[in-house]
Amino acid sequence: MNIVIIKYNAGNIRSVNNALLRLGHSAEITADPEKITRADKVIFPGVGEASTTMKYLRETGLDNLIKELKQPVLGICLGMQLMCSHSEEGDATCLNIFDEQVRRFQLPQPNPGNLKVPQMGWNQIYDLKSDLFDASLEGQYVYFVHSYYVAMGHDTAATTDYVLPYSSALQKDNFFATQFHPEKSGKAGEKILSNFLNL
Amino acid sequence: MLAKRIIPCLDIKNGQTVKGVRFVEIKEVxxxxxxxxxYAQQGADELVFLDITASHEGRKTFVDLVKRIARNINIPFTVGGGISEVKDAEALLNAGADKISINSSAxxxxxxxxxxxxxxxxQFVVVAIDAKHQQGDEWIVTVNGGRIPTDKRLFSWAKEAEERGAGEILFTSMDHDGVKQGFANEALAKLSESLSIPIIASGGAGAMEHFKDVFTIGKADAGLAASIFHFNEIPIPQLKQYLHQQGIPIRL
Structure with missing residues (x-):
């Protein structure tokens, strides 16, 4: 199988490749449009800031390329947020694959549970609705680090509670996305990555 | 619900794990x-690797070790020790570290x-603070493994670190570390309430109840310990089961 991880100005790319290696696969990390278009599976990872990353994607033409991909695509963390229509982070116009807004968590006042922003750590995914998941993953803990979130919507494929119930995964056609980091989520994360590779 | 995190800390010297009891008497584990x-297999939520030789020697050995860790471990990990410049952190990021921890250099x-x-x-920057209790609310920040007092105070320094962009605070009470009588819960609760970033509690774990207390009374987001895990005094699966039974949100 030919797996490509899209290379752009964001961190976290090596972690995804390490996770694939542990599953017995290897990916090519590349920004080459031809290689990305031809791949069987495309992973769009990301840790970074939305507006500067979108600017980079537009300058390199990767924005239109990603939108037009036909094979299974998996966006992770910032990758998922960039696949939405707009992010409050740096007031960024994003790829609009998912017709959703990305907003910053607003802590409740008062805050008896001592919630923090970013949400950092392990939280549960539930109401799973995508081939990315299977019944064994319902209610499992996965690893999150994020200050911005996607509200519940038409394309919600998993729900998580933090401040409010929100979309911890999205799916529309061949586009899959997780707010959490499957590459850092232990056995549950490995199951999700291998489900994606088996699509 | 977001789970409270259990974090084993591994001190590294010349590529091997060690644990100092009150930062002296070093023993290999x-x-x-x-x-x-x-630990990852047993249910640890994150790992911390501290290179205690970093400021003197073996820098490259540690970067190579970080690469091996990143390839083999499927949960997040933080690395610290000897990071005094952006390029030190960048080398560790490129080796696959999820977060770095800085202490004296900050x-x-x-x-x-x-x-x-x-x-x-x-999200990449953990500021570790070692502090010694004085009177009342006064905690003196120390450096070099607790040996050198500074003019900084715990609460104001933690707030400053948050404002400068720290993603988490790792607070070690030098009075509690190695004593195994519980964490510095009063100071931890005050930190947790006055900051909006997560607090990792360190120093004092000796019994399972101490973790329950640090999450309820101390309001910490994560509890870190070393020797009790290394010597299997408290197995992680048993600890997490206990906390779950006590009604603490925990990943089983």
């Missing part, structure tokens, strides 16, 4: 990658926190 993988050069956060994001 195993290969870091093997031990880390074992006290000496607070701007380093801003620089790291701007370059790599706040």
């Amino acid at each position: 195993g290969d870091p990658v093997e031990l880390g993988a074992l 006290v000496k050069n607070p701007q380093l926190i801003n620089d790291l956060a701007q370059n790599f994001g706040s």
Whole structure:
């Protein structure tokens, strides 16, 4: 199988490749449009800031390329947020694959549970609705680090509670996305990555 | 619900795991990658690897170790020790570290926190604070493994670190560390309530109840310990089961 991880100005790319290696696969990390278009599976990872990353994607033409991909695509963390229509982070116009807004968590006042922003750590995914998941993953803990979130919507494929119930995964056609980091989520994360590779 | 995190800390010297009791008497306890993988399998939520030789020698050995850890371990990990410039952190990021922890170097050069956060994001930057209790609310920040007192105070320094871009605070009470009588819960609760970033509690774990207390009374987001895990005094699966039964949100 030919797996490509899209290379752009964001961190976290090596972690995804390490996770694939542990599953017995290897990916090519590349920004080459031809290689990305031809791949069987495309992973769009990301840790970074939305507006500067979108600017980079537009300058390199990767924005239109990603939108037009036909094979299974998996966006992770910032990758998922960039696949939405707009992010409050740096007031960024994003790829609009998912017709959703990305907003910053607003802590409740008062805050008896001592919630923090970013949400950092392990939280549960539930109401799973995508081939990315299977019944064994319902209610499992996965690893999150994020200050911005996607509200519940038409394309919600998993729900998580933090401040409010929100979309911890999205799916529309061949586009899959997780707010959490499957590459850092232990056995549950490995199951999700291998489900994606088996699509 | 977001789970409270259990974090084993592995001190590394010359590529091997060690644990100082009150930062003296060093005793070897195993290969870091093997031990880390074992902890991950047992249910550790994150790992911390501190290179205690970093400021003197073996820098490259540690970067190579970080690469091995990143390839073999499927949960997040933080690395610390000897990071005094952006390029030190960048080498560790490129080796696969999820977060770096800075301590003395941040006290000496607070701007380093801003620089790291701007370059790599706040989620990458853990500011570790070792402090000694004086009277009442006064805690003196110390450096070099607790040996040198500074003019900084715990609460104001933690707030400053947050404002400069720290993503988490790892607070070790030098009065509680190694004593195994519980964490510094009063100071931890005050930190947790006055900051909006997660607090990792360190120093004092000796019994399962101490973790329950640090999450309820101390309001910490994560509890870190070393020797009780290394010597299997408290197995992680048993600890997590206990906390779950006590009604603490925990990943089983």
